[in-house]
Amino acid sequence: MSVVNYRSTAEFLHRAETEKREVLRITADYPDMTVEDAYRIQEELVMIKLRQGHRIIGPKMGLTSQAKMKQMDVEEPIYGYVFDYMLVPNGGEIRMHELIHPKVEAEIAFVIGKDIEGPGITGAQVLAATDYVVPAVEIIDSRYENFKFTLTDVIADNTSSSRFVLGNRLINPENLELDLVGVTLSINGEIKDLGASAAVVGHPANSVAMLANMLARKGDKVKAGDIILTGGVTGAVMLAVGDTVSAKLDGLGEVGFKVVE
Ligand code: OOG
Ligand code: MG
Numbered sequence: 001m002s003v004v005n006y007r008s009t010a011e012f013l014h015r016a017e018t019e020k021r022e023v024l025r026i027t028a029d030y031p032d033m034t035v036e037d038a039y040r041i042q043e044e045l046v047m048i049k050l051r052q053g054h055r056i057i058g059p060k061m062g063l064t065s066q067a068k069m070k071q072m073d074v075e076e077p078i079y080g081y082v083f084d085y086m087l088v089p090n091g092g093e094i095r096m097h098e099l100i101h102p103k104v105e106a107e108i109a110f111v112i113g114k115d116i117e118g119p120g121i122t123g124a125q126v127l128a129a130t131d132y133v134v135p136a137v138e139i140i141d142s143r144y145e146n147f148k149f150t151l152t153d154v155i156a157d158n159t160s161s162s163r164f165v166l167g168n169r170l171i172n173p174e175n176l177e178l179d180l181v182g183v184t185l186s187i188n189g190e191i192k193d194l195g196a197s198a199a200v201v202g203h204p205a206n207s208v209a210m211l212a213n214m215l216a217r218k219g220d221k222v223k224a225g226d227i228i229l230t231g232g233v234t235g236a237v238m239l240a241v242g243d244t245v246s247a248k249l250d251g252l253g254e255v256g257f258k259v260v261e
Pocket of ligand 1: 107159161
């Protein structure tokens with residue numbers, strides 16, 4: 001049995017991102033890799049980005065809805081990190097030549113006001129520690145060939161994180177039924193997918209609770225000031241140059257971007 005080298009595997013995945021090149025999934029060489037190994041690789045990848053001067057905007061959750069789990073054929077929620085260089089202004093442009101094979105998904109983001117330290121955190125505790133919620137779209141760009149991966153591959157690849165866009169309106173979560181938000185995802189005026197926010201583990205606040213409880217395993221926590229993507233409500237849709245993308249979230253507003261060469 002071969003043993004996976006965390007540092008060199010992280011460097012391999014980082015090169016794939018910077019060279020915009022899809023690569024063979026790492027479980028092809030390391031089929032016995034554990035979830036713990038995968039998060040160790042992810043940590044190394046995060047360290048590489050931090051050493052380059054990038055800043056973490058927040059941890060994110062992925063594969064929190066049935067739509068996403070079925071689409072990617074992975075049955076378990078995961079976390080990763082989004083960085084400052086990934087943030088695109090609302091209505092701004094995504095440059096295709098910087099990416100491999102990007103897809104978009106509609107999400108709800110949480111702006112955290114107070115630290116949330118697991119284990120045992122509930123959705124109600126998350127809501128009490130949340131300043132605002134914001135509509136969001138995430139652009140995911142798996143570094144793996146044909147966007148195909150297993151649970152451990154996608155964890156190591158920082159959960160396909162690539163770009164994200166936040167809406168302009170900050171909404172107090174107390175003013176909303178946050179599990180009953182209708183969501184549409186449109187490209188060039190045509191609805192490509194739709195859903196309701198309860199698709200995200202029953203309530204998007206539960207996704208942040210799950211995150212706090214997962215981070216507690218490594219002695220970490222959700223921090224005041226973190227902006228947290230709670231996971232795609234809709235399935236992810238492939239992007240092409242020329243696309244104008246818009247997500248509408250009932251009571252939260254609209255968020256979008258254009259895809260250029
Ligand atoms: C993994 C990332 C999943 C989400 O919102 O479910 C994710 C992937 O689907 O490539 O960000
Ligand atoms: Mg996502």
